[in-house]
Amino acid sequence: MPRSPLIAPSLLSADFARLAEEAQRVADADWLHFDVMDAHFVPNLTFGLPVMQAVQAVSPVPLDCHLMIEGPERWAPGYAEAGARNVTVHAEACTGDPRAVARDLRAAGSLAGLALKPSTPLEEYLDVLPAFDTLLVMTVEPGFGGQRFIAETLPKVRRARELVDTGHLTLLVEVDGGINADTIEQAAAAGADVFVAGSAVYGADDPARAIAGLRAQAAAARQR
Numbered sequence: 001m002p003r004s005p006l007i008a009p010s011l012l013s014a015d016f017a018r019l020a021e022e023a024q025r026v027a028d029a030d031w032l033h034f035d036v037m038d039a040h041f042v043p044n045l046t047f048g049l050p051v052m053q054a055v056q057a058v059s060p061v062p063l064d065c066h067l068m069i070e071g072p073e074r075w076a077p078g079y080a081e082a083g084a085r086n087v088t089v090h091a092e093a094c095t096g097d098p099r100a101v102a103r104d105l106r107a108a109g110s111l112a113g114l115a116l117k118p119s120t121p122l123e124e125y126l127d128v129l130p131a132f133d134t135l136l137v138m139t140v141e142p143g144f145g146g147q148r149f150i151a152e153t154l155p156k157v158r159r160a161r162e163l164v165d166t167g168h169l170t171l172l173v174e175v176d177g178g179i180n181a182d183t184i185e186q187a188a189a190a191g192a193d194v195f196v197a198g199s200a201v202y203g204a205d206d207p208a209r210a211i212a213g214l215r216a217q218a219a220a221a222r223q224r
């Protein structure tokens with residue numbers, strides 16, 4: 001299946017005092033990744049819906065909201081209603097059937113994403129994944145930017161790719177955490193479609209060049 005890689009810079013590594021300008025600096029990205037953390041599901045606190053709405057109003061690229069929060073059933077649809085392209089909830093945080101959240105997200109107009117922490121097996125969620133449009137395989141423990149890529153998560157990416165390529169699932173496979181020039185090729189070769197990169201993009205002198213470089217690396221690695 002021909003698919004061009006999508007690059008999603010994470011605003012977590014941007015300057016929070018200048019979010020509008022920081023969104024503009026990655027105007028040639030595919031999605032802008034927006035990490036919502038609640039200090040309960042993960043030991044960090046970032047921003048929520050009001051900030052997302054403000055960024056949504058000025059962002060040149062669609063928002064990809066990654067909710068690292070408890071009670072995603074309650075909060076996730078608000079991000080879809082606010083105009084997010086994709087809203088991802090953590091499987092580990094869902095108290096009921098994750099398919100209900102997926103349905104609410106799609107009804108509110110966004111894609112529905114399911115995220116798995118590094119130690120969460122894919123096999124436990126095979127029944128619910130047909131309800132989702134994206135699968136976010138965390139390649140670090142959620143909570144902070146700038147961590148080291150965990151290569152042990154790659155078999156999960158490969159398995160998801162296989163399920164998509166054999167027609168068992170229809171979704172985009174997304175990787176998040178520690179993605180940079182040294183690791184993106186492994187993730188791309190394993191079959192990821194969407195690449196979140198925080199420090200590798202916002203930590204670069206020229207974010208636009210960093211995005212182009214990552215995209216080229218991912219595209220080349222997928223063709224090998």
Ligand code: DX5
Pocket residue numbers: 010011012013033035066140141142143144145146147176177178179196197198199200
């Ligand atoms: C971590 C977040 C990531 C983070 C990635 O919990 O979900 O999106 O911004 O940052 P880097 O690319 O620096 O690992």
Ligand code: ZN
Pocket residue numbers: 010033034035066176196
């Ligand atoms: Zn994220």
